[in-house]
Amino acid sequence: MAEKSDPNYRIIAENRRARFDYAIESDLECGIILTGSEVKSLRQGGANIAESYASVEGRELWLINAYIAPYTQAKTWGHEERRRRKLLVKQKELARLWSATAREGMTLVPLVMYFNHRGMVKLKIGVAKGKKLADKRETAAKRDWARQKARLMKEHG
Numbered sequence: 001m002a003e004k005s006d007p008n009y010r011i012i013a014e015n016r017r018a019r020f021d022y023a024i025e026s027d028l029e030c031g032i033i034l035t036g037s038e039v040k041s042l043r044q045g046g047a048n049i050a051e052s053y054a055s056v057e058g059r060e061l062w063l064i065n066a067y068i069a070p071y072t073q074a075k076t077w078g079h080e081e082r083r084r085r086k087l088l089v090k091q092k093e094l095a096r097l098w099s100a101t102a103r104e105g106m107t108l109v110p111l112v113m114y115f116n117h118r119g120m121v122k123l124k125i126g127v128a129k130g131k132k133l134a135d136k137r138e139t140a141a142k143r144d145w146a147r148q149k150a151r152l153m154k155e156h157g
Contacts, residue, residue: 001071006117013047013113020127020139022109031088032063032113032123037074042121044069047113053126054087054108056098061087063110063123087123105130 018024034042041047044068055062063085070078089097100106111124131139 001114003081008115008117008119011114012042012045013049015052015109017050017109018109018111018126018128020136021131022107022126022152023131024109024111024126024128024134025100025106027111027124027126028089028093028123029122030061030093032121034068034086034121035079037071037077037079038068039121040074041069041071041079042115044071044114049110049113049123052110054097054110056094056101056108057153059094061089061094061108066110066113074081075151087125097127 048067052066053064055064063082065082066085067081068079070081088119097108101108107128107130109126111126113123115119
């Protein structure tokens, strides 16, 4: 019998450009502290993490510049769309992230925001190094070649 896909797991927002702009070395799942109106807005699918980043400040991890659309039903008790949101990680992981960002060129990039199997909002962040223009060209060339190769195999196979 085939397994059913989990009804609670759902991707809210994805940073598709992150893998093009950065070389991701490792990733980490972390929790995020949200208000009620933010969670309800995320259930409706109003989020964007494309221009956001994570930062270690004073033994805490923060998500900066992530957009969560305002929830229209929460008029007086709404939330600020681009406020700083605290991320939840273990102290050991936080120390690892801090040492990675202290090194030259490493940055913490949000990759995907989703509801996990328990219905909790989670954020996957990647420890990444920025790509140079030549590296981006190389990535694009590999992608184009893979696409062309698949097309040729389809025609002749």
